[in-house]
Amino acid sequence: MSTLRPLPRWADILLLPIINLALAFIVSGIVVFSIGQNPLAALEAIVGGAFGNGYNFGYTLYYSTNFIFTGLAVAVAAHAGLFNIGGNGQAYIAGLGVILVALPMQFMPWWLTFPVAILAGAAVGGFWAFIPGWLQAKRGSHVVITTIMFNFIAAAIMVYMVVNVLKPDGVMAPESAMIAPEGRMPKLGAFIPWFKNTDVNFTLLLALACLVGVYILIWHTRFGYAMRALGHNPTASNYAGMSNSRIIMIVMTLSGALAGMVAVNQVVGVQYRLVLDYVADAGFVGIAVALMGRNHPVGILFAALLFGALYQGGNELQYVIPGLSKEMVVVIQALVILFTGAMEGMFRPGLQRMFGLFAPAPKPDAPPAVAAKES
Amino acid sequence: MTSNTPSGATSAQRPSGAADASEFAIELRKINKRFGPVHANRDIDLAIRRGSVHGIVGENGAGKSTLMSILYGFYTADSGEIRVNGTTHAITDSRHALALGIGMVHQHFMLVDNFTILENVILGAEDKALLGPSLERARKELVRLAKDYRLDVDPDAVIEDVSVGTQQRVEILKALYRGADVLILDEPTGVLTPAEADDLFRVLRELRDQGKTIILITHKLREIMAITDYVSVMRQGAIVETLKTSETNPEQLAELMVGRRVLLRVEKGPAHPGEVLLSVENLVVKDDLGVTRVKDVSFTVRAGEIVGIAGVAGNGQSELLESVSGMRDQSAGIVRLKGKPLSLEGDDGAHRARQAGLAHVPEDRQRMGLVTAFEEWENSILGYEDDKAYGKGILLDIDAARAQARERIKKFDIRPANERLKTANFSGGNQQKIVLAREMERNPDVLIVGQPTRGVDIGAIEFIHNQIIKMRDAGKAILLVSVELDEIRSLADRILVMFDGQIVGEADPATATERDLGLMMAGIGNKAAPQARVAAEGQRE
Known part of the structure; x- marks a missing residue:
């Protein structure tokens, strides 16, 4: 749809990666949960293990x-x-x-x-x-x-x-x-x-x-x-x-x-x-x-x-968490790569639509150039 | 808006009872469409008479394509009403539009290159899983359409082997095959030779005479005058006037389009040619596939004159331009600038040509002359990024480049006046001004210009033509290549006609008729070639 406008720069650089990352963690959490472990404990272990001391x-x-x-x-x-x-x-x-x-x-x-x-x-x-x-x-x-x-x-x-x-x-x-x-x-x-x-x-x-x-x-x-x-x-x-x-x-x-x-x-x-x-x-x-x-x-x-x-x-x-093997860690890393790397554009259209809803009122002195793109 | 019967095709044939139902095929009422801050269509009222050719003219960005996209179901209008044969419809997608009998022929063809014409015609309209019966039916239908509308094609020819004109016929056939009663054509002649365009117009007249309704979107006033019955002029998203074509003239239409008086003729004084600045001697150039496209071409351009190269697209003009400007290696021959041979070999040949004083406005600004992902100021130094004006050593002086870009924006009236805007967001005319400003402001000795006004709106054309003439009057040598014969005839002081890689004739624009030039362009005046070559040779200093 050509009505979608590009995202504001901050959303493109900050918000989108955060959403992607969050989704990667949610899916990882489901995987961790499905093998009988506590996803929140796993998250705590990762964050603590990376930044704890x-x-x-x-x-x-x-x-x-x-x-x-x-x-x-x-x-x-x-x-x-x-x-x-x-x-x-x-x-x-x-x-x-x-x-x-x-x-x-x-x-x-x-x-x-x-x-x-x-x-x-x-x-x-x-x-x-x-x-x-x-x-x-x-x-x-x-x-x-x-x-x-x-x-x-x-x-x-x-x-x-x-x-x-x-x-x-x-x-x-x-x-x-x-x-x-x-x-x-x-x-x-x-x-x-x-x-x-x-x-x-x-x-x-x-x-x-x-x-x-x-x-x-x-x-x-x-x-x-x-x-x-x-x-x-x-x-x-x-x-x-x-x-x-x-x-x-x-x-x-x-x-x-x-x-x-x-x-x-x-x-x-x-x-x-x-x-x-x-x-x-x-x-x-x-x-x-x-x-x-x-x-x-x-x-x-x-x-x-x-x-x-x-x-x-x-x-x-x-x-x-001894129940989570090294292979499990690789799975989580892979999911992060998948969501933040390979599928990084997945949420862009949806986010653009959301920003479209809250778009500022049209400026009266709108540049004619944008209109020119359509012909 | 209320939606009527979903099976639009049947309702389209059923008159809704009102008397005007038979009179107008399409009626648009108070159509509005916004793209963010841009009001692309405002309060559009338009009635298209059945069995007529209705032209819609307007500059780039006037909202023509948006309006047609709404009619064809690509966009939904923010408000307003569409009536097809007197019945209101909310057209949701192109399939729905087709069911209502509205077909569209796009500017860029939507064909599968390695399919046959027959396969392309049924693409998306196959009946069942097995193709056989669909193809048989389509073959019969094609024969019928060909007979009814004199639209002959070979159903078994593969698209990539047929001419552009034929490809366009296939697009028209596709629409007719799907039962279109209303045909929308978006800038149909942009890719056609004059002869192919004439043929298209013949087909359109045929279709109209058989009761079809045709909507023609164009920015070429000549076409409007030649083929349409009615014409609507759009400006800044609104329809400013709908006229009977027989009661108007190009000057009036141009004024309505631009909103002020426009000179369609170029005003220029006589040329005062001086010394030879550019001379091309026995140039031979091959294309990427190794085919020789420029065959032993020689000519000269003097200071203070514009030499125009006319010809149907694809006869070696592009390769000639690319070679002389250093982008493409030459197989043989010499290009001299002020008598000194230019060394153009290697992939930085264009750099050396520029340094020697040869500027180049390329044929295809978006593909070649601009990096559209760059901001405007970045494009305003493209090719000159090593200049001292833009910094010392390896660093780029961004402030200096931006300041200069701002100056040029003012001087060339580039809009919007924002050097930080991405170049892709400028209209075609303004993009061309960015290129022209860059190439002209460096004060070159020789300016090579290809298709200076392709896709440029009328207001900007006038400006660009005047700039080119100003360069000439400043004593520069200008080589102009254009497929628009009108442009060549009005700008050039001397016309060379190119056909099949050779210069087949030279003409004086003051005396040569369109017919003479057309014959040479088609290679029919080929016997003149040897003399022309002699003439060109004789002029070499």
Whole structure:
């Protein structure tokens, strides 16, 4: 129906996600109830498990850090009309770059290693996304397909590298050597007692900086302008003389570099070594985060916090209520992704109708342009 | 509004007893429709005489399409009464409208491209689960309709293989097959060649003579004068006048549409051509499928003259424009600007063309010239976003860009005057002004303009034409491509006719008749081609 007008901005950004989230929780509650558990107790366990104390909140922030990076990676590509599904692979293979600079630098001060690790992670993650970008720009291979493929290639390479190259002799577990204790970056708990013994580390500050950086890039630079033009209308950007192929390659590289920051968080910030599967599907959660956050850094911040809380709270849930297995937690997370991500537009028409009922009285000096749309 | 018998088809044939029932097929009384703050239709009273062609004219946004959508059941009126054959009906959806004998031919065809004509005709009107009997019945019916109304089509031809004119016939047949007595046509000639339009008018006359009622929505006054019996003029959601076509003239209609006197003729002084600014030499261009669309074309445009390229759409004009402006790579040939060859290869060729002083108003502003999701000010720097005026280094000076956008809004009278409004919310004419302001205000040496007034209302057409002539008088070289022959004839100082990728002739707009140009456009004056080429060659400096 063309009588529906767009929602006010606040409703679009705030109200709609809250309604979606509420519905996700209601459906989750029904599922929890149907297996004989108390939904309210489960909700309390999740919220308490995510925000209840410094320890829990610290872990929530640690998970959120990863989701901010992967969410931004998806969002940057989305503004240029590209769907980067390869955040997982880019985040994963970036660990190679990070560990390859972190190990030789392990006897240097951490504040020297950290920025170098950032550059290395960005370079390798960016390179892994540049290849699909190049293939799209020059050969027309769709990035959706190639980035999925590159996830698998990255996984295979990492297994080979960790098991056959990086694993020190005599170690049973498939992991690289540890960074020497004197070269390890301290976690935030070392400075803020509230976060004691949690994994949240300086990479969180890097994530916040990336949020600001992406905001400036997209809305305040010439390049951001060009990539948005390409994203909305590639014919118009070609008309404007922008090199679409160049923009695609740069944007994909940036996107991969952002995803690669997950490796910094994991390898330098938490594990101090390279282990298998450390990304834990953060790349895919990033898609939901970007969707829910409307590809806007502020939205991504809150969406990443939500998913961080779900991960941490969900982990706690299985300890608090033994009847709810880890699989149950995955079901709840999936429902949240389903309602806030995949079906995020479901309530929009209804909400628009509701706002239509309470619409302000027509202004006498109505712009004629709106009427022009109908003919 | 009260609803009568749900089976509208039977009630439509039954006169309601009143004498006027046989006189008017459709009567609209006090129809009102609001979209939020916009009063799209206000107190519309309209009576359509049975067996007549009734034209409805008005500028974009005057409310024509809304009114017809109400009649066809897409929208429901906020208030008012619709009478079909003298009986009041509350038309709830298009199926209901069809049952009442009202059919619509949309501006954009609603056909399935890979179905045959026959399959398209029965689409949505299949009798049973098995298609066979429906198809047989439809085939017989098509033969009958073809004979009655001289609407010949090949029922087994696939839609994507037939011409646009034929596709439109199929739309008309679809409506007739469903028993339409009243046919609504929304801007039917927008996509047709002059010959196809003439053919459409012949069919419409045939239909009228057989007792059908036709409502023709258009903004082209020539069509109104050519085909309608009555004409209603809409302005700002209201009907300002209903006239007998034989008792009015285009000037009066234009004045009623716009609400002030409009010059339909372009006033311009003689051209004073100077040095050659743009020269195109032996240009060959292929389209995306690798088909050669521009075949060895050469011409020049001098300072202070407008060179118009006439031709039926699809004869290589689009590819020519895209190539000269740097959007599309050329296979062979040279484009020179002020004598210097332009390097246009690569996907940022348009950027280099702009930097060299060549501005381009594209044929399709929504697909090409604008990012409609952008705010107005963002579009006012499209293609020039790297200019120093919009900031230093990598950052964009948003305040500077907005301030400049506000200036241009004032200068070009762009409405609404709000640079933060999304471009999609501007009307066609105002969108075109945004593009024109952007391309003209940068003071280029050469301006390439494609279809400058397509989908633009009369008031804005006058403004746009005057701006183009102002550019010419300022000593710029202007290359104009338009499928509107009238526009070419009134604006251009020199006309080149393009057919099948070649320039087949050159004409002087002062002396060339429409017939001469039409023949060349149809490729019939093809023998003139070699001479024309020689003429064009001779002019090269």
